[in-house]
Amino acid sequence: MKYRSNRRPYGLSKTCPSHVSDQTITPLNDTKHLLVSAFMDQRVKGFDIRIIAIFRRDSIKPLHCHFCCEGFSSITTPAKIVQHSDNFGFPFGTTDVMCPIPENCNATHVTLLPQPESEIASKQIWLPIRNRKTNMDEKEKLQFNFTVCISNLFGDYNNVLQFAQALEMYRLLGVGRVVIYNTSCGPELDRLLQIYSQDGFLEIVQWPIHQHLIPSTGWLFSAHGGDVHYFGQLATLNECIYRSMERSRYVLLNDIDEIIMPYQHDNLMSMMNMLEEQHPNAGVFIIENHFFPKKPFEGDKPGPLPQWRGVPGFNIMEHIYREEPDRTKYLPNKLIVKPRAVEQTSVHEVLKQFKETFKVPFEVCRIINCRMVYPKSDLEKLRVDTRLWDFSDDLLTNVMKMLRRARLLSSEPEGRQIG
Missing domain, CATH: 2.60.40 (Immunoglobulin-like)
Structure with missing residues (x-):
């Protein structure tokens, strides 16, 4: 049904509106x-x-x-x-x-x-x-092949080293834009965020959810309480998909401690070209989550660079021991989606969509999930996985450059690189 309208009621100004929100909430x-x-x-x-x-x-x-x-x-x-x-x-x-x-x-x-x-x-x-429609050609509207949506920074999160490594890894894999919803972060990380934002690689969406509701730091109301799930994570993920709909071919939905990593291709575009050819009706691609927990290095394994010792956070390049997921239980997978194929999403699955779903085999692509937690498995069951090291030269150079620009490096001389 169409509703006819050709009038200006209630004394609103001819150049309405008079009060436009400049807030994200x-x-x-x-x-x-x-x-x-x-x-x-x-x-x-x-x-x-x-x-x-x-x-x-x-x-x-x-x-x-x-x-x-x-x-x-x-x-x-x-x-x-x-x-x-x-x-x-x-x-x-x-x-x-x-x-x-x-x-x-x-x-x-x-x-x-x-x-x-x-x-x-x-x-x-x-x-x-x-996303108002224009006469632009479809290819002109898509500024990026890949956008990563990160939600949410809160609790004065200040893991500078992991953040820089993750963003530079995304960039090496072909990501053109990262969108992050920021409730609060530490002072050192804030300096780094501003550098990435100035470069146009990072889009910071201020997310003051704590000014309106009591946000939960957990995912389940019965266990964690509060007004809204995990600082409003579900709203930010959906907002990011729609924000990216007219400018990005694909959207990656993952956390800052997760890297969606192709294992048979050098970059995400090559991988998606293959997957698109094999599964032309798919619009949602499920990526299996693999934990890379904290485990002390043995003597001959490389450690952090000397000048990183004063940088807040931990070095993901040291997380090379992978736990095999228990596929008999529910796995918290993450997603690569075509934004126009999605209507509603949750964290680990799409709720409403217009195309099919395909679960990508873990040998093609998996999530490298680096956390400072100890292994749940026996140490002898951990598997060595040094996929990150395939990018080490460029990754370390780029991370050093960004940390130096943010004035976060110590004055120690440069140490050796991992390779």
Whole structure:
């Protein structure tokens, strides 16, 4: 159904809107809900706009969409509220608000109202609509082959060395942009973030979820409490997919301590070209998770470079012992997706999609998950896996360059490289 609109109601200025949100989290007036971003999305019949939000699940009431149409305000249209199925028991959950645009409305901004044609429209804060259609050629719109979505930095996270190594490893594998949602981080890491941001490789989305809700540091409400799962991780992952939809061919959904690593190809593009040829109907690629826990090096194994000793964090190049996953149990896999093939995602699986799913064999690609935890398996069952060392020369050179630019290196002379 199309809704006709050609008027400017309620005294809104001709150049509406008057109050546009410049925040990444915007409270919706007179509700307990939070709005994140609005995107043009016409893949679901009957709807044009998808607003990604975090709603209080027990207080959802009907809402109405109100648009700014390039200088005048529209009539309202009824919103469809769709809660994501994964909420892990928390009171607040990721929610999509779907809106149809009225006829003859070139919508630039949207807001939500509790009543149709409400007189409080002038008090609402508007969201800009992202991913608005242009006449650009599809290839021109895709700036990047790969975008990595990282969520979330919190608790004054300050693992500078691992962060720099992960970003430089992504770059060597062919990633063009990393998006990270930052609630809080340590001062040294903040200096490094600014360098990467200035270069255009890193996009920092400020994520002050703690100013609006009590975020949980765990994934399950019954065990960890709080208002929302893991600092709003589900909302940020979905927001990042839509943020990347018109500019990136693929999106990688993984954590900062995880590297999605091809084992039969030198880079991600070569691997995906092969997978696309073999599985042309797939839009979601599941990557198996492999833990590389902390285990002391033996005497002849290389250690950290001397000038890294004062850098906060740990050296992922020392994590060469891999635990074999127990495939009889649930494995927390991660994902490579075509963003236009995904409607809703969770952390380890896609919830709604428009294409097929393919689980990539671990011998083709696996996650190198480096954590400062001790092995769960007996030491003799760990397997040596030095895939990271195949990139060591370029990786160490690039990491040194970025740490030096951020003024994070000690004054000690350069030590030997791993190789």
